[in-house]
Amino acid sequence: MKEQEQYNLVIKFLKGETSPEENENIRNFLKDDTNQKVYDEIVLIWEASYKNIHIDQKKKEIELKKLTNRIDRIHNKEKISIVSTHKRKRTVQSIAKIAAILLVLVIPFSIYFRNYVGNPDIIDDLITKTTLQGQRSSIILSDGTKVYLNSNTQLTYPKTFSENKRQISLVGEAYFEVTKDSNRPFLIKTGNLITKVLGTTFNTKAFEEDSIISISLVEGKVKILDQANNDLDILEPSQEFVYKKSSNQYAKQAFDLDKVTAWKNNILIFDGERLDDISKTLERWYGVKIIIKNNAIKKCKLKAKFENEPLINVLNTLKFAGDFEFKIKDSIVEIDGTGC
Structure with a gap:
């Protein structure tokens, strides 16, 4: 090249x-x-x-x-x-x-x-960890915090945190196990939001191509702020903050812990998602490009669970539920059908 x-x-x-x-x-x-x-x-x-x-x-x-x-x-x-x-x-x-x-x-x-x-000197102190499509990884930060990175994710963090705060930025999806430090809050920048914690466990999903950002709390307590550091909400365990990018609207709701964190254990769970949203997940997970040729089947809602399954098995299972056919050539998947 x-x-x-x-x-x-x-x-x-x-x-x-x-x-x-x-x-x-x-x-x-x-x-x-x-x-x-x-x-x-x-x-x-x-x-x-x-x-x-x-x-x-x-x-x-x-x-x-x-x-x-x-x-x-x-x-x-x-x-x-x-x-x-x-x-x-x-x-x-x-x-x-x-x-x-x-x-x-x-x-x-x-x-x-x-x-x-x-x-x-600031760039010298920053590190960016990137996972490509089809890759997942984990990293331990200088304070002992462990971060699991999903596919197609970028995490930017300092080599060593400062004395008064721990600040990072995320594009994509990550699961955090934050080391407790009452003197140094842990701040995660995701798009227009900032998540502030002291020590807790939670999942953050903030892919650029997705219409929402979600923060799902497993343990502890987190505060959600906007870019101007205005408080938006506080989460308790089993609560999820969902932010709509287009309207700047947000809501707090319950979430399915197994479903939200399954990716960390190489498990995919779809529980009534539309086929076009499922396709985005599969693209990131397997490193392929998926083309849905008939718009009618994009809205098909499907349920399935997969653990360490190859793409061909996943598609074969989904095609029966969604009544579609597919073909794979050179990492390109074409899906077509009459609709569900």
């Missing part, structure tokens, strides 16, 4: 527009430790892209120069290089080329300026 194609693929992946085949290329790319370091740097810049402000071209060039200088410092410090698929070595200046595309063509700038400009 040519150098420019690699840059474009990384950007495409961060935008969530890659095919299953391209996801596999990303997986292979990240197997190299040096490439992973490069990717982590790019993700941190990418995560500065949530809001827009007007930046003139001259200021863009100034900030890009600062970024390039910072990358030079990393290179001089760690002496790292990137090995391409053709085994050619390139210096870490390649990051600057990708970052230039992100800064000038793709990324809005407000959070980048607010969080990173004027504080050149």
Whole structure:
């Protein structure tokens, strides 16, 4: 793969527009430790892209120069290089080329300026853990908190928490077992919400493509805040906070513990979900692309439970309940039928 194609693929992946085949290329790319370091740097810049402000071209060039200088410092410090698929070595200046595309063509700038400009060491202290489609993982943070990551999830956290708080950000789904520390609250940023805890166990689901964010409390107590740190609600065990992104409306409700946390044990539970929502879960779980050709069957509501089952078994079971047929070719699943 040519150098420019690699840059474009990384950007495409961060935008969530890659095919299953391209996801596999990303997986292979990240197997190299040096490439992973490069990717982590790019993700941190990418995560500065949530809001827009007007930046003139001259200021863009100034900030890009600062970024390039910072990358030079990393290179001089760690002496790292990137090995391409053709085994050619390139210096870490390649990051600057990708970052230039992100800064000038793709990324809005407000959070980048607010969080990173004027504080050149903050990126060095942050780590981003990413799971691709079809992957699940777990990590222990510096305070002993254990985090289980579902597929297609990004967790950004400091190498060492500060003395007065523990703050991370999440895109995707994770199950937290937070170490109790009454002097340092644990803060999780997910979209427009902040979850504040001292020590507790809960599940957070906040995929970018989903219309809602849900926070499901297993043990302890959590407080939900908005971006302005205004209190929205407090959860007790067995309560779930559901936030609708489009309307900024939210509600508190009971939830099925086994269903919400089943993914952590490699179990899939569908209890009356629509086929189009089930398809999103299967895409993330198995690393495939699912195309539903007939809109009539998207609304079919299905019930099923699967434990460590291959995709073909899952689809064969669902097709009888949903009265549809499917075919798989090159990680693409096509579903068609008359409707349920």
